[in-house]
Amino acid sequence: MKHISSKLFTLLLLITLAGCQSTQSKTPVINYALLNTATFEQKKIVSQNDIFALSEDIKSQLDHYIDDRASPIRQARQLLKFLMDNGDSTLAYQSGANLVASDTFYNLNANCLSLSILAHSLAEHLGLSTQFQRVHIPEYWDQSQGYSLLTGHVNLVIKKAPQREKANKVFFLEPTSVTVDFDPNSREQKFKTSRISKDRITAMFYNNRGAMHMIRAEYDLTYSYFKGAIELDPAYSGVWGNLGILYRINNMHDLAEKTYQHALIIDPNNNTALGNTALLYRLTNRDKLAHEIETKLENKRKNNPFYMIVKGNEAIAKNELSKALYFFNEARKLDNDLHHSYFGLAKVYYHKGNLSRAERYLKLALKNAEFIHDKRRYEGKLAAFKYLASR
Secondary structure, three states, rough: OOOOOOOOOOOOOOOEEEOOOOOOOOOOOHHHHHHOOOOOOOOOOOOHHHOOOOOHHHHHHHHHOOOOOOOOHHHHHHHHHHHHHHHHOOOOOOOOOOOOOOHHHHOOOOOOOHHHHHHHHHHHHHHHEEEEEEEEEEEEEEEEEEEEEEEEEEEEEOOOHHHHHOOOOOOOOOOOOOEOOOOHHHHHHHOOOOEEEOOOOOOOHHHHHHHHHHHOHHHHHHHHHHHHHHOOOOOHHHHHHHHHHHHHHOHHHHHHHHHHHHHHHHOOOHHHHHHHHHHHHHHHHHHHHHHHHHHHHHHHHHHHHHHHHHHHHHHHHHHOHHHHHEEEEHHHOOOOOOHHHHHHHHHHHHHHHHHHHHHHHHHHHHHHOOOOHHHHHHHHHHHHHHHHHOO
């Protein structure tokens, strides 16, 4: 399994970060008893219209770039080239870059959700029809400021709009749709997909914004974005699970547990909510219940190299370097192309004081990195090693 782009120094919390990691289910009734507004102050959040809006400058650039005589599918391909020409060929996932469409255009190192939102808005301006898709990738975690972020992936299908099919002549031997996917590995591996709505995409955007505010301990904004996501799409299990985390870190344990349970009613396969339930059981001295869940999750995840990398980072945070070494080597056995496992090994040997082996694994991490932002990070660390060696 290759790396799917989209962080855990201690396994304190697992946050669901969209991408996807969700399922479409029957819309439940909003349980307002779980939305405890007494503790948090409601703040203004960005509107759905503002998320998808394009500036007049962007519209003008697009209109001048696109051949209005071309078929809809050729216009879709021109649209993608328009994005590449205004950014670069390494459009990259950045977990914290949850940008509205216009901001994404000027800063194309955003996450797949923001890039797909931008592509949708550009296509809509051209009169093309679109469909957001969830891409069913394996569980993958990213790290940010002591939190483990479970990331997912979405893409966009651009199709001929029905009204344009009637108005224009038929272009024979031309495909009827183009999939716009900003992760090359996702495109190569052809993972299963499922359709998701614009409201679900907006709820994911709110969920991501809330998660970033939670990492920064801006809890009123966190609550406001999670609440906004729930009101727009109450069937989105991931945001209910994250709301439970917010309650947990504010010592509202009873409410956190009920919110996790609600997330699991909506989606019994929400492993993040299940894992956070186990953590809550540990914190409230229900170790037997916690162990049952942890064993179940361990069996489900033991063949996932990204999970081994999470465990390795957790062990480093506890200064359990032998355990960390084991987990990173297990990750490498499961998939020797992942740069994350080599970086983990480099960190272990750095903490052990073995700088030569640390540098060796950093070079392997650089060799296996696929995106520019990862390569630059490793190049910077290697430069620091050379500086230390020269002193």
